[in-house]
Amino acid sequence: MPSHASNLSRRAFGGVIGASATVAALGTAAPPAEAASEPAPAERPFRAAGRPAKRPNILFILGDDLGWADLSSYGAPHINTPHLDKLARQGVRFTDAYSGSATCSPTRFSLYTGRYPGRTKGGLAEPIADRSVGLDPNHPTLASLLRGAGYATALIGKWHCGYLPDYSPTKSGWDEFFGNFGGALEYYSKLGLAGEYDLYKGDVREGDAEYKDLRYYTRILTERASEYVGRDHGDKPWLLNLNFTTPHWPWIADGDEAESAEVVRKIKAGNAGALFHNDGGSVEKYTEMVQDLDRSVGQVLKALKESGQEKDTLVFFASDNGGERFSYNWPLTGNKSSLQEGGIRVPTIVRWPARLDGGQVSHEPVFTPDWTATLLEIGGARPDQAYPLDGTSLAGYLLRGEELAERELFWRVRGERAVRRGDWKYYRGKGGADQLFDLSADRREQADRAADEPALLAELKAVWEKKDKELLPYPA
Incomplete structure (x- = not known):
């Protein structure tokens, strides 16, 4: 699982599963990415009290x-x-x-x-x-x-x-x-x-x-x-x-x-x-x-x-x-x-x-x-x-405590494109330059790593272009 992700504790009619990881404590006005962590509740078996889980x-x-x-x-x-x-x-x-x-x-x-x-x-x-x-x-x-x-x-x-x-x-x-x-x-x-x-x-x-x-x-x-x-x-x-x-x-x-x-x-x-x-x-x-x-x-x-x-x-x-x-x-x-x-x-x-x-x-x-x-x-x-x-x-x-496989998130708007995989984001704005950012270190998207990671840039660009071909073209 990517290092930026955290597992969550789950409650199922009083039982908690998948709670071996830590969870971040939520302060009302805490900065978004710097919350302190605390141990998750002790793991207990999933129990549904003899009935299927109710649909919410x-x-x-x-x-x-x-x-x-x-x-x-x-x-x-x-x-x-x-x-x-x-x-x-x-x-x-x-x-x-x-x-x-x-x-x-x-x-x-x-x-x-x-x-x-x-x-x-x-x-x-x-x-x-x-x-x-x-x-x-x-x-x-x-x-x-x-x-x-x-x-x-x-x-x-x-x-x-x-x-x-x-x-x-x-x-x-x-x-x-x-x-x-x-x-x-x-x-x-x-x-x-x-x-x-x-x-x-x-x-x-x-x-x-x-x-x-x-x-x-x-x-x-x-x-x-x-x-x-x-x-x-x-x-x-x-x-x-x-x-x-x-x-x-x-x-x-x-x-x-x-x-x-x-x-x-x-x-x-x-x-x-x-x-x-x-x-x-x-x-x-x-x-x-x-x-x-x-x-x-x-x-x-x-x-x-x-x-x-x-x-x-x-x-x-x-x-x-x-x-x-x-x-x-x-x-x-x-x-x-x-x-x-x-x-x-x-x-x-x-x-x-x-x-x-x-x-x-x-x-x-x-x-x-x-x-x-x-x-x-x-x-x-x-x-x-x-x-x-x-x-x-x-x-x-x-x-259920399952890990999410690493995948790509894809976006397309007129004149812009973006893909995120893990901590990396490929972005091309209306200026036409292909850029690459490590969001774990640079959420502000100011340190362009395209020249340092040409292979990754090319890979994510190819991901975007392949997905783009599946979509309808914009009207002229």
Whole structure:
């Protein structure tokens, strides 16, 4: 197993397996890679009390454009995120977790399909900006496969995988949808990039009335998600994809009605770039939005606990890509849209009280398609063999103490390419130079080792080019 990886302790109805390695203690504001270690619990045999392990509910939470170090548990010195820090202390915090791509919709494609975005036409849009493409309703998804295995499914929040009438969550495996179709919306008016009202309850077809709710969007999503996790689902386990838009631009926090009105005025005046909010925002405003996201997650987790389902619910939290203008990414280089570390390395936390011990840190490199494969295995759903997954299930690593074989993580965006194997990363940016970085010594990607390791550079470059040939070409 690579030296950077750490085994984890696993809980199975009171028994712990695979606990011979050390686990890192989680301090609330500890620097990401320097946490102290402590002995793992003593190894005990796996026991399931004479019954099969219960399939968990799955609460999969995404922040939007949240940077890798934007949580205090990941090193942010000025942002206080006690609820997400507590979630990390109760589960596993991943230091080397990545998004499936560097922008919104391709990463969502990689999560919903478990495949590289470039496998599908819709995944080539970086991100989707019009109605010409989307997630093909005939393509199997995390939701459709889990629903076929007996799960209730819902998506609350940002979809960004295509527009009606051809594309929507309810056409791709989710029983319920409440949220927005586009990549961004103004938090009060719900106006999208084209000035349209973008809040839906299910599919709004011709002749149906739009669903109107002009309260602050994060409050609405939090309320809806809290209701869903507290609902009686009968004997069915459930999957809830909770996709916040926070802290995506425009930089409008709860209570900023005056700023909201100004942005809306510009949208209605025909300013096509008003939602990008290039004339607004600040580090302080961004901090306020991230802390509001943290409180909102805390409220949903409180509702989950009060429902009595906390123990048997796997909670996952991450961002859809790296941070934006006001994000705190230190020491990483790059931001959203780039395949540098700051564009794709994201905060990632997993908690499952029935099966995973808390207070753990994993340095294993993982990325979005891995979670699709993992959740399908844990949920007892079989992938469709006609659409092979590109991710690796982490269930064995997390729950059975199995080692993860060394492999390559692959990314492609227009003008950039990247491969990570172990501690090494091959990267070519828009400048066209092939670079090689040892991330164990240089997370900031400043010491180019290409000249020192020409054979490794050539090998990883060949890996990228071979994989690239399997994918659809970008449209001209």
